[in-house]
Amino acid sequence: MKANTSNGMGPLKGIRIVEFAGLGPVPFAAMLLSDMGAEVIRIDRKPSRSPRASEVHLRGRRAVALDLKKPEATEAALTLIEKANAVLEGFRPGVMERLGLAPDVCLARNPRLVYGRMTGWGQTGPLAHAAGHDVNYIALAGALHAIGTRDGKPIPPLNLVGDYGGGALYLAFGIVCGILEAQRSGKGQVVDAAMVDGAASLMSAFYGMYAAGFWQDARGTNLLDTGAPFYDTYETRDGKWVALGPLEAEFYQTLLGKLGIEDVDADARFDRARWPEVKEKIARVIRTRTRDEWDRLLLGTDACYAPVLSLFEAPRHPHNVARNLFVEIDGVTQPAPAPRFSATPAEIQGPPRGAETEAVLKGWGFSQAEIDRLSTADAI
Secondary structure (H helix, E strand, O other), rough: OOOOOOOOOOOOOEEEEEEEOOOHHHHHHHHHHHOOOOOEEEEEEEOOOOOOOHHHHOOOEEEEEOOOOOOOHHHHHHOOOOOOOOEEEEEOOHHHHOOOHHHHHHHHHOOOOOEEEEOOOOOOOOOOHHHHHHHHHHHOOOOOHHHOOOOOOOOOOOOHHHHHHHHHHHHHHHHHHHHHHHHHHOOOOEEEHHHHHHHHOOOOHHHHHHHHOOOOOOOOOOOOOOOOOEEEEEOOOOOOEEEEEOOOOOHHHHHHHOOOOOOHHHHHHOOOOHHHHHHHHHHHHHHOOOOHHHHHOOOOOOOEEEEEEOOOOHHHHHHHOOOOOEEOOEEEEEEEEOOOOOOOOOOOOOOOOOOOOOHHHOOOOOOHHHHHHHHHOOOO
């Protein structure tokens, strides 16, 4: 389907956000907020480039190009911030301070401002100024150690846990919480969103299970980390894969019945000593049919089954098509906004766009004379 690229009708309509261009989780957080109806303006470095249609994380917002080494550009950024509900930045600690855009400076100009800061290690701590990436942050949080197979090495789950799950989602959540508080109290604040913090938070249930003695520190030996035979992926006869997850006894019994396995007791599913043996039984059966054949037998039943789809296959699956889970913009297939709202539906506000500096500044209240002075100073 084609995306509806109107001017924002989601639950954040009327919210204005200034995003300082960066990598990874900040643009993704800005995309999420834009999808929900916020007007997000991205401040690019000057000179800027026009983004490609495939840069999905830049969708739904316009940009201005400012040379923040010039005081005129810094003042222009502060004028935009005066009119915003929130700011997003993802530089190392100290960079915004050196640019003259520190939180105290911005909050002095806009006391209701929510100032969102995204880093890997956080604004404080002995690693705060060190370089790093997703894999480093989830390693320190204890998440990476838990992901992988028995006797195998830790496997990075793409950069979903640090950059996007522990980073962008927590930043966006913090921004919305901060805006709600500012509406109540009239006071803004700084949101310190660190990926190591978010990754640790995502591990809350596992730390709880570990404390209760239900989770072992050995990778690939637990309920949800490929240790259990009823929560894993299995290869089919045609070299494809299926995912099984019947955690509950009744669902596990449904799966065993459809697989024709009669000598496994679903009520004894937590007997870890039998897990390797049972896993091999299931693997042998799954290898007897193709993935499509298993789809016809198991998909839509209470066996808790799904085919493992590729990036090419997922947008074409009938369930995803029925839910309009993916949209197409300028020839690029991409996920639609999530979650869904009954009264104020979210929608993509447009494809990735380059700098439209003069138009954006006018839309945010700059006069032509002010724009001309910025141009003369080579600040835009």
